Amino acid sequence: MVKTVDVLGFPHAYELFAPTDAPTDMPIVVFVHGWLLSRAYWQPVIEQLAGNYQCLAYDLRGFGHSQNFPNSAPAAQALPQNLTELDLTEPVPETVVQRTAVSVASPTSVAIDHPTLNREASSGASGSVPVSLPDQTAADQAEISSNRYTPAAYAQDLVHLLAELQIKKAWIVGHSLGGSIALWAAHLAPDTIEGVVCVNAGGGIYLKEEFERFRLAGEQLVKFRPRWLSYLPFLDLLLTRINVYRPIARRWAKQRLQDLLVANAEAALRSLLDSTTEAEVHQLPQVVAQLQQPVHFITGQKDTVMEPKYVRHLASFHPSFEFCGHNVSEISDCGHLAMIEQPDVTVAEIRAVLEKYSA
Structure with missing residues (x-):
């Protein structure tokens, strides 16, 4: 429910699935989705894991059902109940439709340099491994409120969510951008988060050039989201093939379109x-390298x-990589939506990772 x-x-909308027959000291498995997605995509995974592990899935702030922002731009307008309410006078540029189809996926997972985030204060955890962050100033404090959409800020949300739900032990499974959030959360709350699994x-x-193209396409995608887009013929069929092998x-394609809108x-x-700034991209390997x-x-x-x-590049910064990729699994015939x-x-x-470290 x-x-x-x-x-x-x-x-924040969430689903905490009923406790299983697993021992009470087992960590809860928490699932974090990627950009322009929602918790819905974890359903096939949770259905199989829930028999052995208690699972938590939630929508990131501003995505899925985690809405109602004060003093922020509104979400895309609610879809009409029937076609007679649609305004089809605005033409649909073909290039924008193509970008829409191509871009409904998580972006390349990247990291951030978040010098203003007071990790111990936000997480309530002690013993966080430092990431060469400077002491906070008054300007830093002011910057915290303006940096509420970085992976570190979303990780701060996650740490507070765990505290609100009184979850004291957790493994975090993050997809794409959600993987960056999971890694930052492990850095913020090492006493609570026992491990991380990054998917895609x-x-x-x-x-530089690839990131600039991605940012431009993403900006256009976000700005062009008319409410009648979900009625565009065959767009959902196109989304069954984008970024997957x-x-x-088709139901997943419809879910992707709904989450976009x-x-x-x-x-x-x-x-x-x-x-997706250069400084942020270069910060994540430092975080990974210092995770215990x-x-x-x-x-x-x-x-x-x-x-x-x-x-593999990012994985190589963690000690468990051991020069040969011991901490990486590759799924054959699989694209960007492994779950x-x-x-x-x-x-x-x-399951193999959870069992390995719970033994």
């Missing part, structure tokens, strides 16, 4: 722009959004 909890002033997430290499079920405009744009918890990476062999070589393209294999990999 979907519930809502206030986290730092924003309503990597990065740490800044490719084999076509996914309901995302809060400010959150969608700022989370993209604030996570286990971190495992799952990559899709055919992922064109976050190619396996970039996943719905290859749910059985994804579950098997996650």
Whole structure:
């Protein structure tokens, strides 16, 4: 059952699945989705894991059902109940439709340099490993409120969500941008977060021209979201093939389109722009290198959004990489949405990691 909890002033929709027969000291597995997505995509994974682990899935601030922003840009307008309410007078530029189809996926997972985030104060945890962050000044304090869409800020939300739900032990599974958020959360709350699994997430290499193209396409995508877009013939069929190796079920394509249209405009744009600067991209490997918890990476062999070589690059900064990629699993015939393209294999990999470190 979907519930809502206030986290730092924003309503967060979440589903905490019923306890299982697992020992009470087992960590809860928390799932974090990527950019312009929602918690819905974890359903095939949770259905298989819930028999052995209690699972939590939630919508990031400004995405899915975590809406109602004070003093921020509104989400895309609600869809009309019938076609007679549609305003079809505005032409649809073909290039924009193409960008819309291509871009409904998580961006390349990147990191941020978040000098203003007081990690111990925000997480309530002690013993955080430093990441060469300077002491806070009055200007830094002011910057905190303006940097609320960085991966570190979303990680702060996650840490507070765990506290609100009285979760004291957790493993975080993050997809794409959600992987960066999971890694930052592990840094913020090492006493609570016992480990991280990153799915289709990597990065740490800044490719200037590619990032500039991605940012431009993302900006245009967020700005062009007319409410009648969901009625565009065959757009959902196109989305069954975008950023995946084999076509996914049509219901997932419809979910992708729905998540695109309901995302809060400010959150969608700022989370993209604030996570793709050069300084931020170069920061994540430092965070990974200093994590004491286990971190495992799952990559899709055919992922064109976050190619396996970039996943391995980020994974190589963690001690468990051990020069030969011991902390990386590659799923064959899989694109950027492993949890719905290859749910059985994804579950098997996650389960193997959890069992390895709980033994």
